[in-house]
Amino acid sequence: MTPYQNLSVEELTAQKRELEKRFDEVKAKNLKLDMSRGKPSKAQLDLSMGMMDVLNSESDLVCEEGVDCRNYGVLDGIREAKQLLADMTEVPKDNIVIFGNSSLNVMYDTIARSMTHGVMGSTPWCKLEKVKFLCPVPGYDRHFAITEHFGIEMINIPMTEEGPDMDMVEAYVNSDEAVKGIWCVPKYSNPQGITYSDNTVRRFARLKPAAKDFRIFWDNAYGIHHLYDDKQDHLIEILMECKKEGNPDMVYKFCSTSKISFPGSGVAAIAASSANLADIRKQMKIQTIGHDKLNQLRHARFYKDIHGMVEHMKKHADILRPKFETVLSVMEKELGGLEIGSWIRPRGGYFISFDALEGCAKAIVAKAKEAGVVMTEAGATFPYGKDPKDSNIRIAPSFPTPEELEVATDIFVLSVKLVSIDKILSEKTK
Amino acid sequence: MTPYQNLSVEELTAQKRELEKRFDEVKAKNLKLDMSRGKPSKAQLDLSMGMMDVLNSESDLVCEEGVDCRNYGVLDGIREAKQLLADMTEVPKDNIVIFGNSSLNVMYDTIARSMTHGVMGSTPWCKLEKVKFLCPVPGYDRHFAITEHFGIEMINIPMTEEGPDMDMVEAYVNSDEAVKGIWCVPKYSNPQGITYSDNTVRRFARLKPAAKDFRIFWDNAYGIHHLYDDKQDHLIEILMECKKEGNPDMVYKFCSTSKISFPGSGVAAIAASSANLADIRKQMKIQTIGHDKLNQLRHARFYKDIHGMVEHMKKHADILRPKFETVLSVMEKELGGLEIGSWIRPRGGYFISFDALEGCAKAIVAKAKEAGVVMTEAGATFPYGKDPKDSNIRIAPSFPTPEELEVATDIFVLSVKLVSIDKILSEKTK
Numbered sequence: 001m002t003p004y005q006n007l008s009v010e011e012l013t014a015q016k017r018e019l020e021k022r023f024d025e026v027k028a029k030n031l032k033l034d035m036s037r038g039k040p041s042k043a044q045l046d047l048s049m050g051m052m053d054v055l056n057s058e059s060d061l062v063c064e065e066g067v068d069c070r071n072y073g074v075l076d077g078i079r080e081a082k083q084l085l086a087d088m089t090e091v092p093k094d095n096i097v098i099f100g101n102s103s104l105n106v107m108y109d110t111i112a113r114s115m116t117h118g119v120m121g122s123t124p125w126c127k128l129e130k131v132k133f134l135c136p137v138p139g140y141d142r143h144f145a146i147t148e149h150f151g152i153e154m155i156n157i158p159m160t161e162e163g164p165d166m167d168m169v170e171a172y173v174n175s176d177e178a179v180k181g182i183w184c185v186p187k188y189s190n191p192q193g194i195t196y197s198d199n200t201v202r203r204f205a206r207l208k209p210a211a212k213d214f215r216i217f218w219d220n221a222y223g224i225h226h227l228y229d230d231k232q233d234h235l236i237e238i239l240m241e242c243k244k245e246g247n248p249d250m251v252y253k254f255c256s257t258s259k260i261s262f263p264g265s266g267v268a269a270i271a272a273s274s275a276n277l278a279d280i281r282k283q284m285k286i287q288t289i290g291h292d293k294l295n296q297l298r299h300a301r302f303y304k305d306i307h308g309m310v311e312h313m314k315k316h317a318d319i320l321r322p323k324f325e326t327v328l329s330v331m332e333k334e335l336g337g338l339e340i341g342s343w344i345r346p347r348g349g350y351f352i353s354f355d356a357l358e359g360c361a362k363a364i365v366a367k368a369k370e371a372g373v374v375m376t377e378a379g380a381t382f383p384y385g386k387d388p389k390d391s392n393i394r395i396a397p398s399f400p401t402p403e404e405l406e407v408a409t410d411i412f413v414l415s416v417k418l419v420s421i422d423k424i425l426s427e428k429t430k
Numbered sequence: 431m432t433p434y435q436n437l438s439v440e441e442l443t444a445q446k447r448e449l450e451k452r453f454d455e456v457k458a459k460n461l462k463l464d465m466s467r468g469k470p471s472k473a474q475l476d477l478s479m480g481m482m483d484v485l486n487s488e489s490d491l492v493c494e495e496g497v498d499c500r501n502y503g504v505l506d507g508i509r510e511a512k513q514l515l516a517d518m519t520e521v522p523k524d525n526i527v528i529f530g531n532s533s534l535n536v537m538y539d540t541i542a543r544s545m546t547h548g549v550m551g552s553t554p555w556c557k558l559e560k561v562k563f564l565c566p567v568p569g570y571d572r573h574f575a576i577t578e579h580f581g582i583e584m585i586n587i588p589m590t591e592e593g594p595d596m597d598m599v600e601a602y603v604n605s606d607e608a609v610k611g612i613w614c615v616p617k618y619s620n621p622q623g624i625t626y627s628d629n630t631v632r633r634f635a636r637l638k639p640a641a642k643d644f645r646i647f648w649d650n651a652y653g654i655h656h657l658y659d660d661k662q663d664h665l666i667e668i669l670m671e672c673k674k675e676g677n678p679d680m681v682y683k684f685c686s687t688s689k690i691s692f693p694g695s696g697v698a699a700i701a702a703s704s705a706n707l708a709d710i711r712k713q714m715k716i717q718t719i720g721h722d723k724l725n726q727l728r729h730a731r732f733y734k735d736i737h738g739m740v741e742h743m744k745k746h747a748d749i750l751r752p753k754f755e756t757v758l759s760v761m762e763k764e765l766g767g768l769e770i771g772s773w774i775r776p777r778g779g780y781f782i783s784f785d786a787l788e789g790c791a792k793a794i795v796a797k798a799k800e801a802g803v804v805m806t807e808a809g810a811t812f813p814y815g816k817d818p819k820d821s822n823i824r825i826a827p828s829f830p831t832p833e834e835l836e837v838a839t840d841i842f843v844l845s846v847k848l849v850s851i852d853k854i855l856s857e858k859t860k
Contacts, residue, residue: 037502039501039502039503040501042498045498045500045501048500049487050487052485052486052487052489052491053486053487055482056482056483056486057479057480057482057483059482061482068472068475069694069695070475070478070692070693070694070695071469071470071475071692071693071694072467072469072688072693072694073694100530100531100721100722101530101721101722102718102719102720102721104717104718104719105717105718108716108717108718109717112542112546115545115546115556116542116545116546116556116580117579124556126545126546126554126556126557127556142716142719145716146716146717149547149713149716150546262500262501262724263500263501263502263719264499264500264501264502264503264719264720264721264722264723264724265499265500265722265723265724265725283579286538286572286575286576286579287534287535287538287539287576288532288534288535288538289532289534289572289693289694290532290694291530291531291532291694292530292531292694292695292722292725293694293695294692294694294695295695295722295725
């Protein structure tokens, strides 16, 4: 395919006319398609229906430590849930605390606690003039929303194919005491699907933060969410790596079963050093008598162990893989060689990230919407919703059916082409 | 019975010897009994076992608004759960927001949010020199732990048989801008089992707070937790009452099904004015994608409606009533007329409150422990764990069996007598 840039004004105009005709045809169909959020599909939810039967009125509801899970007690998680989530996130059982249904809630509470009570005895962040967070971009909008909510200044750190630009991260963290944290989705990142390289993880573990209450917020949301059985990314386990480097307290690791069992009815956890967990429990025992132990038991008994969970994830992969491949093959077929956008082919996670020509993302999302396709709002993958290049678009292929995805991606690439031609034409003719 | 105070030193000494003999006998039995926490008993938990079957792998898991409860979505509660908990707490469905499994967590989050973000636009409390809370005493230790955790100054307000001393409440609230809240358990209060009188509720609704961000924290934990079918307290609904008085935003009402279904696996909620709820949702949507909808659905389908829940509560009452009556009858039989303690006979809730002679509570609790009976720590019912008179002891009769309770209460009254005699003797002989 000839890059659009190399086409003449006449050729581009002709192309545009034809694309507009196709666009009008598809628009007339009044479609309603959604590629905006990383929601599992009905078929994926059906995979866990057995979980609805694993506990019933005949079940023994006493957990390993001998506690009746129907009653009060056990602040930080029953033993079998700790074991399962510890294995899931590759840490020792004693380094994990189980929470409620949402790892986002755990992250929010972690920041809220730091604001009002500091971190392991440090000055509460709300008493400081300025608190800053590093935000690898593109990233997860809900992370950025938390730090924005607390008035924390967010600094963009560009992502590379190996993870965040570590030169920048080191420069900020090691010199600026106001930098208290960094948001990371280290494996199959949201939205690019990038897994941090070994070198990146090691550089994280070797940080020498100016602030002693600096923490890496390591949101391992997609730790076992592979798309392929034979091609899987590997991420170095950060807690152990930090410990080796003499920085055992520098990281909080978050995870949940939201995209393993049921979103909203899963189990979330934090993994951290004993000193961090002691600090967390101090607040936790004021905040609650305990989280839902029956749901913890339900999860532990349904998956049995980490092997059961890994096998379960293969079934998710079988459903997700064709969807990702549909989107990617339409993009490659229709956009390949045109030089009006780039993307990475992820091996796991929930998203595909598309980088359009500068200044085109908003217009593309608007165009797709015209024809009934809802995309994640352009800018959402950046702090304050502001993509400085107006270029990044997040594609979430999990929820629609493969048939819907094919149509939706067709509309998306059509929108990309139309908006890109407009941009190139306006440059060529000005 | 002759009051101990009227006995001679010789008579008291003789009594003491006999009581000590009985105490040693019971101590030799090496009992292990617990009247310390308001935990439902196994028999009560068994009442809700049907809840484990109400959702299974054949169930339609779509809620009234057409959302698949297994997936993300619905921030503030599914419609059927809202209706059930709204009826339970006697407010319109639109005035309720459903949370996770713990109303304590909702209260904690409410204070945490006020600290960092203020209340409906007010200055965040963490930016203020001083924040004060009124604490009716005796009261609930976990309430006081929250305000203590946030460094909020707590002021004791004595309870009367009609609720908190409203002269004091009005004096503080209407004049001191630093007073931002008051902890209330308005029905079958923890620990006294007092229900606020109509007059008390009306005086609450008519408060004219100096601080516009003053809120009544109305923890309606025992709203439908009656012990009797024929003798029930009635509490005026505070939201409507505040609205009538032109103070619609002055109250947050908290509730949960912890002592209706399963503690730790129930559903909690907040009821408040639309303006308050809008403020709450603003934070909630940053904190979580949503709480456990499957558990909301499980509750709604199990109880069907408020009538089902009321009928269910009668079964709880049938189990709890004899326990309360056992404790009360032992106390009346053994302590009646001795003038070494007083108590109220509650019509609902989870506790009996005992007021010993001044300076005796700690010693009584220690004495009972010697013989294997664990009571709530003396002082726990006061802010900072400090009962200025060292007099109040909370008795929780729900968890042990009636047989265990009889033995435990025998040991308790024995401890009361021994400690009281020591006090009276030391006064008489000094």
